[in-house]
């Protein structure tokens with residue numbers, strides 16, 4: 001398009017195993033009207049879906065703990081506390097959220113609603129993550145969860161006091177982006193300000 005400030009000039013596939021890693025050369029028209037050329041490496045991973053369930057009578061949330069190699073290579077032990085989540089694989093985000101929730105935790109959701117869609121890294125990833133909030137009760141547990149063993153998943157299910165989860169975000173024990181975002185949405189729904197509880 002004539003007015004488009006971005007023109008893709010070249011796409012080079014650097015690797016294409018699980019998902020393509022591409023080196024993209026593009027022209028960008030700066031706000032002053034001059035054009036510049038840049039190259040960026042972009043991982044074309046699938047979109048994702050994530051869901052946080054809350055039990056209002058027990059004031060607990062349903063979380064998982066699993067090994068993440070990226071966090072490990074960044075200096076963390078790699079065992080991250082996260083909301084149940086999965087890759088979309090071109091499926092409907094709501095259906096994938098329910099399926100991942102069941103695979104990873106064994107629970108079914110009640111009152112699932114979408115709260116936000118975000119780019120975890122709009123520079124290096126093509127990924128969008130669709131985030132949902134919902135509720136659960138003990139009778140919604142259908143099995144033990146744990147993830148797909150045949151795909152190498154070994155997922156621990158954690159039922160955590162909601163205030164403890166908020167505290168762990170604040171002190172940095174919970175630092176997975178989709179989890180922090182969803183806990184902030186829950187906190188807002190529960191009517192708690194950023195400063196409380198202790």
Ligand SMILES: Nc1nc2c(ncn2[C@@H]2O[C@H](COP(=O)(O)OP(=O)(O)O[C@H]3O[C@H](CO)[C@@H](O)[C@H](O)[C@@H]3O)[C@@H](O)[C@H]2O)c(=O)[nH]1
Pocket residue numbers: 018047048049050085086087100127128129148151152153176178
């Ligand atoms: N062979 C192979 N398998 C992979 C690779 N990357 C992921 N997998 C497999 O693909 C599956 C991904 O599991 P899901 O539960 O579908 O996805 P997820 O990793 O939990 O994704 C969620 O969290 C990510 C990290 O925050 C998010 O990026 C993503 O959007 C989603 O929310 C796992 O079985 C994992 O073994 C890879 O490079 N090679």
Ligand SMILES: [Mg+2]
Pocket residue numbers: 084085086087100104
């Ligand atoms: Mg997952």
